[in-house]
Amino acid sequence: MAYLVSYADAELFVRIGKTNRHEIGDLTLASRQMKVEAEPLAPVFARLCDACSSVVYGQEDAIQLVVCALVAGGHVLMEDVPGVGKTTLAKSIARLLGLSINRIQCTPDLLPADILGYVMYDQARGTFQIRKGPIFSEIVLVDELNRATPRTQSAFLEAMEEGVVTLEDRQCPLPEPFWVLATQNPRSFEGTYSLPESELDRFLLCIRLGYPPREDEVRMLAAGGAEACIERLRPVATTADVLRxxxxxxxxxxxxAVLRYIVTLADALRHHPHVLLGPSPRGSLALxxxxxxxxxxxGRDYVVPDDVRRLAVPVWGHRIRPEGGTWDEWTDMSPAAVLEDVLSRIPAPKLGEGP
Structure with missing residues (x-):
């Protein structure tokens, strides 16, 4: 008999730490083995994540999610308080992959032309010339995206969805790969503009780093900061590797069965009593x-249901909207809580079972 173990169960084992086997309860032998050791990464991705972890301390889960988005060709939104390593993570990934990176610092007075570029008349040549903006880069780090006005935020939509930028009547293709890593401050911060649903939907994942564990923060202090560590990083892959x-x-x-599982989860969220707007079909494709x-x-060439369960919150958490307009972070009314409720009520399928 095959047992399907959820990723939430695996996290439970980490939390209970040194609890002895008699206190674990009714977990199966397969479950206990899975909880003792997380699934290893393929060698090249293990090297990439380990190198990044040597600069961004205590954020192993977030690093793996960012690498997952890179392989999926999806953009990443990182939401958290300033100073927890969001920008450092983006710079480290760019250096380890040998990709070009441009940084856009968003402010209320930033204009779309500051991002995309513009067309200007060159009197010496008697022709119109295109001046490309910082968005023309393999990795674009957008710092504090929600400090930009809605008009400026919309400048990213075409680029993130179609990989091109339209300047006047000319379509300018963006480099390949083109990858946006954006950060935003918590919505409660002053001077922020909430991202509309149409823009949130362009991000494959939304993750929060949180504060590092105490021991990792001590290691960070002993290392003297991230900038010197980033300079010591050497590429472990190339642009051709990323495209491959x-x-x-x-x-x-x-x-x-996994496809049906994704659709069943999406449908359950759309009809959840606390959800006004559930994941769209594009959200199902994103998952x-x-x-x-x-x-x-x-290192697998097949998807298992636990992959879907592991990624449901970072892929769908920013795509669902609650009844009443806003989530209450101080209660159980949060995207993660709603998703966990749905995941707990819908059993994971067994691979190969019929409709």
Whole structure:
């Protein structure tokens, strides 16, 4: 008999730490083995994540999610308080992959032309010339995206969805790979503009780093800061590798039972009593892409239901809207709580089972 173990169960084992086997309860032998040791990464991704962890301390889970988004070809939104390593994480990934990176610092007076570029008349040549903006880079780090006005935020929509920028009547293709890593301050901070649903939907994942564990923060202090550590990083992959990973990751096999599982979860969220707006079909596709990439970076050529369960919160958490307009972070009314409720009520399928 095969047992399906959820990722939430695996996290439970980490929390209970040194609890002896008699206190674990009714967990199966397969469950206990899975909880003792997390699924290892494929060698190249293990090197990439380990190198990044040597600069960004105590954020192993967030690093793996960012690498998953890279392979899936999806953009990442990192929401958290200033100073927890969001910008450092983006710079480290760019250096380890040998990719070009441009940083855009968002402020209320930033204009779309400051991001995209503009067309100007060159009197010497008698022609109009395109001056490309900082968005023309393989990695674009957008700092404090929600400090920009809605008009400026909208400048990213076409680039993130279609990989091109329209200047006047000319379409300018962006480099490949093109990847946006954006940070935003918590919505309660002053001087922020909430991102509209249409822009949030462009981000494959939304993650929060949180504060590092105490011992990791001590290690960070002993290292003297991140900037010197970033300079010591050496590339472990190339642009060609990234493009190859994306092609191979897209070929990961997905059992029909997993496809039905994703649709069932999405439908349950759309009809959840606390949810006004559930994940769209594009959101279902996003979860599928992320699950395939997650399987690929862990060395598998097939998706299992636990991949879907592991990624449901970072992929769908920012895509659902509550009844009443806002989530109450001080109660159980949060995207994660609603998703955990749905995941707990809908059993994971067994691979190969029929409709």
């Amino acid at each position: 990973w994306r092609r191979e990751g897209d070929e990961v096999h997905v059992d029909p 599928l892409r992320a699950a395939k990439a997650w399987a690929f970076i862990h």
